[in-house]
Amino acid sequence: MNKKIFILGLLMSLIFMGVLSACNSTDVTPTPTEVAVIEEATPVPATEEPTAVSTETAVPTETAAPTETAVPTETPEPEATATTEAEPTEAATTDTLFTFVPASCQFDEPVGFDVECGYVTMPETHADPENGRTVRLHVAIFKSDSDNPEPDPIVYLEGGPGADALETVPLVFADRFAPFLANRDFIMFDQRGTGYSEPSLACPEYTELAYDSLDLDLPQEEEIAMTVGIMQTCHDRLAEEGVNFAAYNSAENAADLAALRIALSYDEWNVYGISYGTRLAQTLMRDDPSGVRSIILDSSYPLSASLVTDFATNADRAFDTFFAGCAADAECNATYPDLETVFFDLVAQLDETPITLPVTNFLTGENYEALLGGDDLIGILFQSLYSAEIIPILPQLIYEVRDGNTQNLGLLLSSFMLNSEFFSIGMQYSVQCNEENSFSAPGEGEASIAEFPNISEAFISGAEVDDQVCAFWGAGEADAIENEAVQSDLPTLILAGEYDPITPPAWGVLVGEGLSSAFFYEFPGLGHGVSVSGDCPLSVTLAFLDDPTAAPDATCIAEMGGPAFEIAGAADEEITLVPFTADLSVAVVAGVVPEGWTDSGFGIFARGRTALDQTLILQQAVPGFDSAMLVELLSGQLELEGTTETVGSYETETLTWSLYELELQGLPVDIGVAEDDSYAYVVLLISSSEERDFLYTAVFQPAMSALNVP
CATH class of the missing domain: 3.40.1000 (Protein Transport Mog1p; Chain A)
Structure with a gap:
């Protein structure tokens, strides 16, 4: 996740709206969405898993054994059509399958960009399009800045799985994606089960519980039971609404993507995924590579890797990288000596005596009190390592908390909690229960996490929750191919960040082993989602798009160093x-x-x-x-x-x-x-x-x- 947290910008927008209201102005209707709130990210966004209830950070570590089987991988070859008659609220029919229907954007359009929105209806199960069950994908086409753009647009695949792509557009598009408009259109869409697409597998019950339980100090067993119970409630509600959980996986998602290109009448396009978006891109490369000019895999998630058994290994590696990075930086080491020892001493102290800090829901303005223990601090550090903007302030933050200053920690936790508002955890469970838990046994995740006792308490309850939820979720059992490395000769750019806690550089190398036309680059000092984390990775990405058959100019990597760690007490800045x-x-x-x-x-x-x-x-x-x-x-x-x-x-x-x-x-x-x-x-x-x-x-x-x- 890659995020600058201008959260107060959202609050500040209320000022102007309130003044206008008090003035009873009737001829002016400004929109507060012009105020930049989050530059991303986070993780996206937020593109990744939100911080979960109370003391756990949600991660895709499900390990139960589902019983249903429904994972088709073939994509029908639809005919591309377009119509302007249907509205987003109309019921879909088989006549409108694979048809782009222009409609109003459901999100607040960012100022200064030309965007066309609409819906495309897909079969819920592509192998059986005649059964009448459908999903509707909300699609946004951002027009290129060029008067003569290239005919092959970029289609962006959001991460998660389960992250909303379009809801955060007004907050992040200008900062993250505007550079891609120089020569091409840029297409974003909410994948099935997420965001403004229908049906949504979001669980507002879970988000509400996450906030309401912040101040609870429960035994681990009760916390697990409470979380599993709320997911059961969400599951039952979605089931009553007719959701077939076994139809929400990467194979069906990739079939949507292949059909979407044809529905939008593009001969070919460039597929760009971050995090889970890279797994979706690999699935497309395997199942239907037609019409794909190039592939960009940023923070790669290999099909052959296991988040269940590798999660703790990846987290521990990132922690070691972070502590070593500060120790190797003379100024950081002098200002924040023995950072690793200080951190884990603080974890032990908080385990013994938790502290309370304020947390705000920046969308509703509601304030909460959060009880913070040592495992929570580990989870916050893990989530922070996603972001190239947050990494430099972490040594200072750790020392601040040690010294009793928790203001920035509360702000950071508030930001991570906000991610859950832009996330469909039901979609995450549908994908991960199918594609990860089909290839592991209950308890494997917990056993692998227990091998790292310094950090295990932060994550082991989440693994247990995932085991129990996957046991009843009904996501189906994946075919063996979903656990096999993808082989392809499509031109591919693979990007990785040194500090990435969830998809390490080694996973990028692993993906590249099956791709004969791939270029791999690791960027020092960066975390997750490197293509939107700095000028160097962006320039490499744009150069690759210009000519995917040639190695892009990556000489800028040699000029990059580690994070520019923030030093407390530095001299006042010069103001001009x-x-x-x-x-x-x-x-x-x-x-x-x-x-x-x-x-x-x-x-x-x-x-x-x-x-x-x-x-x-x-x-x-x-x-x-x-x-x-x-x-x-x-x-x-x-x-x-x-x-x-x-x-x-x-x-x-x-x-x-x-x-x-x-x-x-x-x-x-x-x-x-x-x-x-x-x-x-x-x-x-x-x-x-x-x-x-x-x-x-x-x-x-x-x-x-x-x-x-x-």
Whole structure:
């Protein structure tokens, strides 16, 4: 997972909407989706498994033995057609199979991109399309920036299995995928069982339990029983809705993909998968390679590997890589000595005496208290190693927690919990129970995890949950071919990250052994999803797309080093203020902002120095509004802590500003408001306690001095 967590951007978007509502504006309808929240990722997204209830991190380690058998691998050759008459809510018929039906995008379209959306109806079971059971895939085609794009688009395969591809588009597309539009269209779709596709195998019951059980301190047996029980509830609900769990696997998924190309009338395309998306791509290479120009496998998941027995080995390797990386970095080692010892001593301390920290659901604004033990800390470190943006701050984070500062840890846990909102865990169980558990016996996962006692307690209960859930899930038993390495001569690019905790570089090498036209590259200092984690892997990926038959220029890898570990107590940054203007619809404002801060829209600028950096400044003006009321509105919208009483004033050449000091989840919030005959003005700075005084002088006061409506 590869993520910068500009979570407060989502909250900040509420400010402008609230101001408009209070003003009773009727002629302007701005959308808060212009505010960047998550740059990804995470993991995607989030592309990977969400942190599960209380003390376990959900991972695909199912090991039960299902009994049903239904895994067809052949793909009918549909005729490509298109129609504009059907709406997404209409029932599908056999006449509309394999037909692209244009429809409104179900997600908020990111600003500045030309996107066409629709649905394609597929048979639930491709080997029996006449049985009348269907699934509908929601598809988005992002148009190339080129006036003369290449005829072969890129189709992106999301990970998981079970991650939603389209719901996070407004949050991540500009940062992650926009570069791919230079020469080609870029196609994204929600795979069967996920996101806006129908039916969805999401389990909101599980997500609700994950939040509601954060503060529970249960014996492991009770926690397992509670989780298994909620998955049984989800399973029974989906079964009553008519879901055939044995039809949600990679073979059917790949058949969807092959039919989708024909439905969209493309002669050939480039298939690009991350994480589970690479397993899906390999299944397509095996079952129906027609029309595939090239394959990109980022963070490879081999069919012949076992997540059941290899999971703990992969996690332990990544932990060793991380601790060794800091030890080998002179500055990191000097600032955070004996990091591995400090970490596991902290794990033992938290096992003995758990701590409580605040967690927020950033979609609903609800706050929770999480009880954090040592196994939870191990799970958080594991999940963090997905992200190239989070890895550099981990040594500092570990020492912060040791010293009693859990603010960033709570923010990180909140972010990981958010992943479950964009994830279909029912689809994950359908795929993994079929494709992993068919080739292992109950208890194998637990036994392999127990071989690593330092980390076993964080994962062993999850393996037991998976055993029990797979026993009743009804995902079917996979054919032997689903456990065999794929052989292909398709041009393939294989990318791997040194720190990847779930799909190690060795798995990329393993996949490449069966591919005669493959190029493999490992990138130092990066985690999971390397193609969207930096300029070097992106340039290699784009070069491969230009000519998949030739080795891409990868000389930039030699210039990469390990992670640029964040060092606490570093000298204050040098601030250079530059002018800006922002169109707020109700007013155009002008002022100054630090150079290099990211424009998130609506006069909001985020620093984003690290993945957890919540430093931002908001500068707005609202016509005909009382400044005191504006403070009350801001405080209510953001649920700020403290009293809305002035603590002083600040005089500029044209305005007298009233000053307020509040807090947001422990972060200092400085607010200045002023008004003239036409407008109420507001400047709001969110910072950290360590930097507050510096940024107050260097950024906040100059912003008040410069803000105006031209």
